[in-house]
Amino acid sequence: MSIARALTNAVSGLTANARGTETVAANLANVMTPGYGRREVALTAQTLGGNTGGVRIDGISRIVNASLVAESRLALSARSEAATRLDFLTRMGETVGLPGEAGSLGSALTEFETALQAAATRPDDDLRLGAVVDAASRLAGRLNAASQSVQDARSAADQAIASDVAALNASLERVAYLNRRISIIESEGSDPSSLVDERQTVIDRIAQIVPVQEVARDSGKVALFTAEGAVLLDGSLPTRFGFAAVGQMTPDMAAGTPPVMRLVQNGQELTASQMRLFGGGSLAGNVAIRDELGPQLQHELDALALDLHDRLADPAVDPTMTAADPGLFTDAGSRADAANAVGLASRLRVNTLVVPGAAGDLWRIRDGLGAAAAGQVGDATMLLSLASAIGSARPATPGSGFEGSGSLQSRFASIEARVTSRRVSAEGESAIRNSRAETITAKLTADGVDSDAEMQRLLQYEQAYAANARVIQAIDEMMDNILRL
Known part of the structure; x- marks a missing residue:
């Protein structure tokens, strides 16, 4: 040499x-x-x-490790969706409360029933009659507050959808830009690894919004699809998504009915079946809160409000009323109707006929809302009848979601148990998805440097x-x- x-x-x-x-x-x-x-x-x-x-x-x-990266993204999407659902169900559990827990819906009903029984022992005592009206107002207020919490959560989810869509659009634009830069740098014979690192980080952020699959293309570029096959980016221009948040949701608002909209893809609003293409991730979690979980709980609260209203508006309970008169609890002053029960929990009010501050009379609690004049001060028949209506077993209203006959207490407890069960189930699901994501992340870290x-x-x-x-x-x-x- x-x-x-x-x-x-x-x-x-x-x-x-x-x-x-x-x-x-x-x-x-x-x-x-x-x-x-x-x-x-x-x-x-x-x-x-x-x-x-x-x-x-x-x-x-x-x-x-491309397969490990792909698996980690799916795990991130699943964890993000589970966390979004769990957060909602935890807040709703706190709103509804646990059976027997102070501050729960059931405890408000118990306080009202106790006040009725106490007044029945001294029907001549205006203080006890006033306590019945106060307890009734608190019960209506708890249902109002629970309904408002559901709608506030739906509104927050609607805003979160808008934020997710904005972040998704920005991230897809960034990936498209990085694709172009990486292609140019590779053609020049230089090393684009730092840009590839950035692109992977951006795609990881997208995976938290929607589950994403990455497919390699020529010249160092990648195409992106959802796990169900919807195109996010394949070529020089990414898919453009649109969404406009409503602001404050109300019980009667439903997806697909203006102003509540679904995701818009390249100018076309998606149908309910097409939305399944974007299942998984925080976007799907927020859509489920707004369109499924929130309306489900609202329906259950409305069913409780309607049952409470109907029991105490029955002429068999208060013979001074007709079948058209509002009872002790009203739908914003009118008689509630099962055909218009959506949002009743938010509109439930105590009849002003028994509220002294609203020109009402306390004696009507004792003598009947439709009585022409005060009756015998020692007559507790009406008070006992009201208490009995709450505790008696009655058939469920069709479409209420309840089955068989039951007392009002059992139905309040049933809703509290349902909400708690959903939260516990969501906690278990979230724990499983967190564990899987952490395991895959650990593998990915170990496979790295x-x-x-x-x-x-x-x-x-x-x-x-x-x-x-x-x-x-x-x-x-x-x-x-x-x-x-």
Whole structure:
């Protein structure tokens, strides 16, 4: 081997070692950076005239486990959806309360029933009659507040959908831009790894909104689809999504009926079946809260309000009323109607006929809402009849969601138990999805930068650098000796 060839080999080795050392340093510096893919220097033997001529750097390889990345994104989507649902159900559980818990809907009903029984023992005592009206007002107020909480949660979900759509559009635009930049850089023969890292991070953010699948395309580009096959990005222009939040939701508002809208894809509003293409992630969780979970609980609260109203508006309970008169509880002052029960829980009010501050009379609690004049102050028949109506078993109203006969207390307890059961189920589902996401994330981290392996590689580069440097030093000494001749 000639001195010139030996020198060329040694210099190429030093260059490769320097590049490798830089790569190791970058790996160690980014060991905790999300989306960072471990780098390795790709080397091949260089030949000159059929003989070895040192080493050639073919480029920097970005090492990632594509299947593990794809699995982690699906796990992130599932965890995001479960967390969104759990947050709603937890808040609704706090609103409705647990059976027997102070501040729950059931406890408000118990207080009202207790006040009726206490007044029945002293029907002549205006303080006790006033306590009945106050307890009735608190019960109506608790149903009003629960209904408002449901609609506030639906409104927040509607706003969250708008935020998710805005973030999705911005992220897809960024991925499209990075696709173009990566393609240009690759065509120039440069290393686009840092942009690929950024693109992976952006796609990870998209995965929290909708479950996403990545498909490799030519020139370093990628296409994105949802897990169910809807196109997010395939080409130079991403799919454009639109959504306009309503503001404050009301019980009568439903998806697909203006102003409540579903997702708009490239100018076309999706149908309920098409929305399933975007199932999973925070977007689906918020849509479920607004269109399914919230309306379901609202329907149950309305069923409770209607049952309460109907029991105490029955002429058999208060003979002074007709079948058209509003009872002790009213639909914003009118008699409630099962055909117009949507939102009744938010409109339930105590009849002003028994509210002294509204020009009503307390004695009507004792003598009947339709009585022409006060009756015997010691007559507790009406009060006992009201208490009995609450505790008696009555058939469920068709479409109420209740089955068989039951007392009002049992139906309040049933709704509280349903809400609690849903929350517990959501907690279990969230725990499972969290565990899966954490397990996959740990695998992905372990598959990334290994500090021990990088330090071992650094030692190898150091030894190779020393060997190449020694070759150059030996050549220098040889040249000095030759020049001295």
